[in-house]
Amino acid sequence: MAPSDATLVERLPTDDSGDELRELYRRYSAELFGFACNALGDRELAEEVVQDVFARAWRHAADYDARRASVRTWLYTIARNRIVDARRRASVRPGLAPDTEPETQGEIDRALEDAVLRWQVAAALARLSPEHREVIRLAHYGGLSLREISERKGIPLGTVKSRTSYALRTLRLIMDEMEVRA
Amino acid sequence: MSGCPTHGTLVGGYVLRSLEPGEMEEMRRHVDECPHCGPDARALDPLPRLLDTIEPDDVPPPTVSPAIEELVLDRFARERGRQRRARKPRFSLPRVPRLAGLAAACVVAAVLAVVLLAEDEQAPRAYASARLAPVSGSSPAVATAWADDVPAGTRVRLRARGLPVREGMMYELWCVRPDGHWVSGGTFRAGGNGKAEAVLTAAVRPGDYHVMVVTRHTARGAKGDHGPALLRGRLRY
Numbered sequence: 001m002a003p004s005d006a007t008l009v010e011r012l013p014t015d016d017s018g019d020e021l022r023e024l025y026r027r028y029s030a031e032l033f034g035f036a037c038n039a040l041g042d043r044e045l046a047e048e049v050v051q052d053v054f055a056r057a058w059r060h061a062a063d064y065d066a067r068r069a070s071v072r073t074w075l076y077t078i079a080r081n082r083i084v085d086a087r088r089r090a091s092v093r094p095g096l097a098p099d100t101e102p103e104t105q106g107e108i109d110r111a112l113e114d115a116v117l118r119w120q121v122a123a124a125l126a127r128l129s130p131e132h133r134e135v136i137r138l139a140h141y142g143g144l145s146l147r148e149i150s151e152r153k154g155i156p157l158g159t160v161k162s163r164t165s166y167a168l169r170t171l172r173l174i175m176d177e178m179e180v181r182a
Numbered sequence: 183m184s185g186c187p188t189h190g191t192l193v194g195g196y197v198l199r200s201l202e203p204g205e206m207e208e209m210r211r212h213v214d215e216c217p218h219c220g221p222d223a224r225a226l227d228p229l230p231r232l233l234d235t236i237e238p239d240d241v242p243p244p245t246v247s248p249a250i251e252e253l254v255l256d257r258f259a260r261e262r263g264r265q266r267r268a269r270k271p272r273f274s275l276p277r278v279p280r281l282a283g284l285a286a287a288c289v290v291a292a293v294l295a296v297v298l299l300a301e302d303e304q305a306p307r308a309y310a311s312a313r314l315a316p317v318s319g320s321s322p323a324v325a326t327a328w329a330d331d332v333p334a335g336t337r338v339r340l341r342a343r344g345l346p347v348r349e350g351m352m353y354e355l356w357c358v359r360p361d362g363h364w365v366s367g368g369t370f371r372a373g374g375n376g377k378a379e380a381v382l383t384a385a386v387r388p389g390d391y392h393v394m395v396v397t398r399h400t401a402r403g404a405k406g407d408h409g410p411a412l413l414r415g416r417l418r419y
Contacts, residue, residue: 018259025254029246030243034243034244043244044315047246047313048416048418050246050254054258055257055258058258058261114235118236118240119243126243135194137238145201158191161191161192163194164198164200165190165195166194167194168193168226169226172225180232
């Protein structure tokens with residue numbers, strides 16, 4: 001049986017092989033990267049954040065308290081702090097400075113929550129089958145009616161209707177599983 | 183499905199407002215009364231708003247480069263190695279009477295501290311590192327650079343793989359300053375397997391530059407000709 005997230009973190013301080021860290025990385029790097037990418041809008045900076053998150057995770061693994069937060073929350077908290085730092089650094093570098101006024105803490109928090117949400121929604125959609133994703137794309141983003149989708153794709157209208165309903169229910173289940181908060 | 187035998191397949195289209203006007207009106211009345219479609223539609227109702235938070239192009243979400251895992255584990259291995267060196271005694275003490283042993287241990291500890299500190303002084307200590315990614319999306323090349331502060335400027339330890347291998351081909355490492363000035367760190371070649379390990383020195387100081395570039399080395403022509411860029415990365419201080 002695969003070790004729990006908390007077990008992996010507990011083993012990090014004595015892990016000389018790197019196996020525990022590698023496993024933790026494989027479980028969380030994708031979503032942390034998506035989160036950082038969304039928050040920073042820069043792949044390179046997001047990759048730096050991901051590296052920093054795991055570096056801090058192993059350095060401070062002994063401080064992790066499973067009673068206070070899940071590993072996921074703990075890693076996101078680290079990522080959030082690194083993102084705030086990265087944004088501050090970016091704002092003092094010529095050419096990378098945003099055109100806006102400095103952000104307040106509340107604005108930063110909201111921006112980060114939005115970034116998590118965007119990543120989660122995109123990741124949930126990516127988990128749908130291509131057929132399910134396509135009907136949602138055409139109907140919601142393309143603004144087509146189900147009849148128009150049926151005509152455009154040459155699929156019986158009844159199939160498009162049931163596929164759309166299945167697609168949304170599956171998406172709902174995936175989002176529930178990911179604890180997406182609307 | 184919602185369990186409703188007559189309107190269950192319409193719930194998705196209703197939630198997305200993608201039914202024909204007549205069907206929409208019919209469903210509006212139906213969900214108010216149907217014990218199956220009503221809860222189903224309410225559960226799906228937040229989805230359009232959530233879908234509005236992203237652009238269709240955001241799917242699939244961006245994925246992290248496989249090279250980052252390598253960098254994370256490499257950093258971990260280097261730090262663990264330093265910790266082990268700092269912890270591990272170099273030899274074991276022979277059995278001696280207790281006080282004499284204690285005194286000897288103090289001497290050994292002092293000597294070890296001096297040795298380890300001296301060793302640490304000599305060990306490369308990177309003040310910054312960079313992951314260099316391909317400038318062209320189709321290239322498999324990737325490199326990692328660690329920058330150390332030395333009297334002559336910055337010593338860069340570069341490890342690259344996936345470099346194109348052609349006879350006589352040389353590569354050049356550059357540190358790019360914010361004012362657009364490129365400072366060469368020197369040239370290197372890749373092995374037959376496309377891998378390269380090089381230690382180069384550039385006449386720049388920490389903070390002088392934020393970007394490193396690897397180019398294909400060419401005979402210098404016009405001023406500012408650096409050769410075609412293959413890899414590029416931003417420094418992490």
